[in-house]
Amino acid sequence: MKKTIPLTLIFIAGLLGVISFVIPHPSYQVYDEWIRNDLLRVLSAFAVVLALGSLLRVHFDKIKRKRKNWQFSWLLLIAFGGSAVVGLFGGVAADGVLPTAVGSFQFDIQTLYENIVIPLASSMFALLAFFMASAAYRAFRVRSMEATLLLVAAFIVMVGVLPMGYSISKHLPGFVQWILNVPNVAGQRGIVFGIALGVVATSLKIILGIERAWLGGGE
Amino acid sequence: MITILLCALVGLAPPTDIRVFDAPSDGGGVIVVEWNLSADDASIDGYDIYRSDNGIDFSKVGFIGKSRSSYSDQTEDGVVYQYKVAAVSDTLLAFSEPSTEIASEASWINVGKINIYIAMVIFGGLILYFIYHARRGKKLFIRKIAGLQAIDDAVGRATEMGKPILYTLGLGYIEDIATIASLNILGEVAKKTAQYDTKLIVPNADPIVYTVAREIVKESYTKVGRPDAYDPDSVFFLAREQMAYAAGIDGIMTRERPATNFLVGYFAAESLVLAETGAATGAIQIAGTDALAQLPFFVTACDYTLIGEELYAASAYISKRPLLLGAIKGEDWAKVIIAAALIVASVIGLLSRFPILNLFQ
């Protein structure tokens, strides 16, 4: 019972997904839209409630059991609590109950996003340039024929894609476009066929109950 | 009447041979009007589309630029309409003959996608055929994939050094195929860490994948007869946000110093952050993804990389589950069919006038 119900449900839901592609008739599309616009949307919201529950549980445990770096968990919970209060009561566009500015100092959810989330995220990926530089020096070795081809094509594109590529030779930018339009398309398309077939096979196995990893074990 | 006389005098040629039909395979509500261009097409502004539902009084419903010969009109299903098309040159109008009567209706089957249904039946049929045979125990051969041998060595290395293994499934959702393939490989790796009693760390970025991964690791430990060794906190939800997830895993890599990192699943830009930090800690790294854009990094920075479909084949090969092997065989045959279709279509396309490309719309 614990497996048959989910497996029949996934079969029916999968069938509905495929049928919505086959039948354009509005009297069927009405049901298809309800499934998508109401059911799927609400489920995705509840899935997030579950995720937050597990995140908070992990950090509460860390604090309770005084695990390593538990003090930082306090920081997380305070930051989460503070921003959640500001967001929930301050409203998405500072249109909520809670005032979100003291004098000229604003702290509505969008300001928090622009001045905390964006700088942290963009700094993390600015690191990538440094990792790229050190990886270029330490990891990208010409170990085999394939690696040589990869690096030669990379050099041509790296130089050709720059504005200065034009000054080296009139044809260089055109040659880079050619590399991207012909050999690159052939290589990528070959891989895309493989992956697409993999996607179709795995989707079929999931819907027909052959692939049960998502059930997550247990009886 | 007067306008027609007027254009006869001025000589503005009306569009001819009006054809109307209900747009096929749609949800209804659309009628397509087609016509031959007016002789003066070059010098006119465009075409006015007139519609009437009683055959007498026509009202304008649309306009389209010159040298265009088709227009889709939004209509009410079941109502019978007639159309006229007029060539327009500022105030001058040249009306065509009225079209035949037509009514729009919704169709139950989308006929335009026949080629997709055929492809679905062929590919689905092939895959199910081989899975059926695999279930009945038929021996299916798959060639050895280099990256897989490394998995056993990597787990062995971690055990000797008494260091943990980090296995992360990337940012993918439960419905991403790379995530599913990675879950299979996680199941096998978890069995090995259970046997060798090696610490396993599985940080997750997606809530649903987290719940599934936890169950799979628990099941692998019980399957190998070591339910006691299973540590529930070894599998945990780190952060949905890409950057927080990358920073979190980097923190784990530098703090726990795992001997082996498995980066298998769907990855985005954070792939280099993980691969380079992992390389810096000196760990053996096995990567596998179908995210094409990240493959160049894994190929250059990791010891072994499963490229796109090799990841799907690896999850079949390593788990030796007949069902997965059957799917890979089905996909192989599908590739043969795609290659054959390419060759045959090219031969037809080159030698005959048949518009072969329309078969692949």
Add this chain to the structure above:
Amino acid sequence: MNISTDPWIWISSILSLAILSFLYKENPFFRAAEHIFLGVANGYLVTFYWHRILMPILFRPLFQQGQLLLIIPFTIGILYLTRFIPRISWLVRIPIAIYMGYWTGVLIPATIQAQIIKQVQGTVLTSANFQSWNAGAWGIVWSVIVFIGVLCTLSYFYFSREHKGVIGVTSRVGIVFVMIGFGAAFGYTVMARISLLIGKLQFLLGDWLGIIR
């Protein structure tokens, strides 16, 4: 060099430097910034899921506008929470099954059309495809190269036969195309990574320290 006076610019810059300190080594500042990020990112998530999904799509229509049909998504959604109740935690499979089932169902025809049928159409050797390059006679050469490249790459991902004999040759040619494709992607990605660093420096040197315009 007019240093900014906006408190938020200072907070953003300090947080940015805390992250960039990871270059030196993993340190408490980085970890603090990491946890603040986790907190605020999830606080932001909660705000939008409440104000833009749960309220306007579920609670307001269900409880105020009386769209009772929404009881079904509501009850199935609640099943997600059974995850924390061990005895009935299997019920979480029901919402997962529906969510995943529909998604995979829609995926099959969409993938076949966009990633197989249309890609075959773009590779078939016909005069229409030759002209699509709008490179005159060269179009024929490019189409033939793509055609051969695709067939060889397919042979590389053929798992039913060892890479020996004919398949050995075609798969080696295929891997050449794959590696050129990866090289092009690699070259482009170097540009991507550097651009992100330039963007961050434009903020730190410009908006914060006012050194550059």
Add this chain to the structure above:
Amino acid sequence: MKLYERLMTIDRRIIYGILLGVVTLPLIFPSVVKVTPMSPVEKLFTAVDNTTNDKALILDCSYSPQIKAEVEPMAIAVLRHAFKTRKKILVLSLYVEMIGLATRAINQVVEEFNSNAQTYEDSLIYGRDYVFLGWQPPPIVPMLGMGESISNIYVVDYYGNQTDTLQMMERIRNYNDISILVALSGSRIPISWVAYAQNRYGLAVGVGCTAVSGADFYPYYQTGQFTGLMVGMKGAAEYEELVEANYGVKGRRVASEAMLSLTYAHLAIILFIVIGNIGFFLHRRRK
């Protein structure tokens, strides 16, 4: 320590220092480098430009804060293009962690235009010239749903207004009223737009992507599934060039300013790879 050993063991932090210097200098002494637009960007520009006034544009800002530096200049350029030529535009984002960036881009460009608009009429009026739809998960809901009705999916817009009360939404009902959707993203979202929205409703999809996924998208550009392709900061600089050349829109061209730093940084990376491999070969010959 012999030369090759020193070559092989340059400390990471020295490499970081060199890169930082190479990138910072051109920023302090800037000079805008001339960028020649290539065909993929021109095709996108023309497709956006040909939007007639009975249709609207959709701008999908699904790029994460991590890649803001690369993709935001594209959003700014497309918004400037649309506003300058008075084309109606709908903005949305498919993921919650990205919606704040769409807000940022809109606020910046709207403020840019409204600050030098003389009368109320020629300023940008919310609901008439542009609508900010906001976000609705999961992505396939808006992708398929907007084929039937946009205001049915985005019941409330980002600011919380009832979407169907907005002036523009009376004429713009679904994909039939959309000329092109420009998907700005760092991941495979544009392919999903083609797989779902284009396959079923024939929606034209133009793409602005990070350089990382540039090579990945060319097969879809070659088949015509993508109507135009902007790749990375270079693509953004090309679109900025076209907007300024055609419509003389004056505004800070962030991407173009970065081109000189990009040039020197690329040369530095190539140098590092070459040095690394020279050391690698000498080391291997030694063994």
